[in-house]
Amino acid sequence: MAMPGFYVSPEQAIQDKADYARKGIARGRALVAMRFDAGLVLVAENKSSTLRKISEIYDRIAFGAVGRYNEFEQLRIAGVRHADQKGFVYSREDVDARSLANQYAQIVGQVFTHELKPMEVELLVVEVGHTPDRDRLFHILYDGTVADEKSVAAVGGDAEAIRSRLADAYEDDLDLGAALRLGASALAGPERTLTCDDLEAAVLDREGRRRAFRRLSDEEVSEMLGE
Amino acid sequence: MGMPFFRPGDDPGPSFVDLLDRTGHTPLTVDPAGHVDAGHATTVLAIRFADGVVMAGDRRATSGHLISHRAIEKVFPADRHSGVAIAGAAGPAVQMVRLFQVQLEHYEKVEGQTLSLEGKGNQLAQLIRGNLPAAMQGLAVIPLFAGYDTHRGAGRLFQFDITGGRYEERDHAATGSGSLHASTVVKLGFTRDMDAEAAIVLALRALWHAADEDSATGGPDPIRGIYPVVATITAEGFQKLPDSEVAGHFAGIEAELRDQEA
Numbered sequence: 001m002a003m004p005g006f007y008v009s010p011e012q013a014i015q016d017k018a019d020y021a022r023k024g025i026a027r028g029r030a031l032v033a034m035r036f037d038a039g040l041v042l043v044a045e046n047k048s049s050t051l052r053k054i055s056e057i058y059d060r061i062a063f064g065a066v067g068r069y070n071e072f073e074q075l076r077i078a079g080v081r082h083a084d085q086k087g088f089v090y091s092r093e094d095v096d097a098r099s100l101a102n103q104y105a106q107i108v109g110q111v112f113t114h115e116l117k118p119m120e121v122e123l124l125v126v127e128v129g130h131t132p133d134r135d136r137l138f139h140i141l142y143d144g145t146v147a148d149e150k151s152v153a154a155v156g157g158d159a160e161a162i163r164s165r166l167a168d169a170y171e172d173d174l175d176l177g178a179a180l181r182l183g184a185s186a187l188a189g190p191e192r193t194l195t196c197d198d199l200e201a202a203v204l205d206r207e208g209r210r211r212a213f214r215r216l217s218d219e220e221v222s223e224m225l226g227e
Numbered sequence: 228m229g230m231p232f233f234r235p236g237d238d239p240g241p242s243f244v245d246l247l248d249r250t251g252h253t254p255l256t257v258d259p260a261g262h263v264d265a266g267h268a269t270t271v272l273a274i275r276f277a278d279g280v281v282m283a284g285d286r287r288a289t290s291g292h293l294i295s296h297r298a299i300e301k302v303f304p305a306d307r308h309s310g311v312a313i314a315g316a317a318g319p320a321v322q323m324v325r326l327f328q329v330q331l332e333h334y335e336k337v338e339g340q341t342l343s344l345e346g347k348g349n350q351l352a353q354l355i356r357g358n359l360p361a362a363m364q365g366l367a368v369i370p371l372f373a374g375y376d377t378h379r380g381a382g383r384l385f386q387f388d389i390t391g392g393r394y395e396e397r398d399h400a401a402t403g404s405g406s407l408h409a410s411t412v413v414k415l416g417f418t419r420d421m422d423a424e425a426a427i428v429l430a431l432r433a434l435w436h437a438a439d440e441d442s443a444t445g446g447p448d449p450i451r452g453i454y455p456v457v458a459t460i461t462a463e464g465f466q467k468l469p470d471s472e473v474a475g476h477f478a479g480i481e482a483e484l485r486d487q488e489a
Contacts, residue, residue: 103230
């Protein structure tokens, strides 16, 4: 005799977890990353100015995340620890986004398969190369799926629509202002307008200091949006 | 190398040193049997001026009576607004600086804000204290720490002893075998309202006299183009002077000394 109420098929269990994670992620706001003429820019819809979705991992690597804050914050710190430790034990140039993205995929995938509750997060790990062809944009889903993107990437609730808006209007060699405006309009969609209070943005500069990560201030964002 | 995860309550927090301990890397534990006589010869110094601090150090490393390196660097940026200058056993000293740099950056990234200047000084003090067993066996590291305190809007400098004792100095500090001579020169030439230029020239003059009296401190070497490392730390951050500029200052000092001898 079957045991109704006890047996759940693996297909169903995975499906339920995926739905659960997707719902959690869809509740929050999205984040995009793209190449511009002097590096990579990340733009997130985020009303908080203290709880960040975008942050620095290492010299040329940034992290962007959407979903449940406490979960991606834990992943962010683990990434900083991994990168700093690797750079200290080996060399700074041995720290790369690909290995970091794989580690994240392992952890998120492990939790998805083995724990009762999956992580409600989607991550972007991006690295600015010394030349544009060495740029890396990795996208990690709640179930540990990794994908690499060429010039634009989006994560979050409405990521597919946002990504297609972004890809449709994207051109090579946008300047920072144009890239930021494109990011903001792709995040907003046709019916909304986002202002600098709704946005968090940072860049990885291709040239210049060792630590390429730089947050854009409210004033800079506001000026570039033409507010 | 796996990605480190910890349970809440069992987490190393923003300390990189604790993280290394927890993951089985112990960077500063040198426990040599017996006594090692590593070179301690050096002159490094820091001088406060109106807008910040200047740090300078000679380039010589010695091993007994021999010169082992002519061009090692002893003045390093610790982070954007601070610097560290080293005296003592070269190997552990360079390792300590590397660890200190990562420690400050790690804290900044994990916590999302930089440590206070005083906090940075205390971190370095803890690294020095951790090195005490090695120091007792001859591998002492005695750095100087200086920086621009962004809260106070002023340059500050700190001296240390072998046990990790941390002492803030008001105007200037020096360490290493030539520090007595250098300190005297700085003391006589120091005024509170010096600008960066005056402080740099005073630092170089002090190094020149230290090199003149102490065989283990290297002077300027125009033949090979090796000059002391000089850096200013101001609101704009840590800036190392280009060699050409240091050479120019030395030419001035040289002319002055020639006049004295004539």
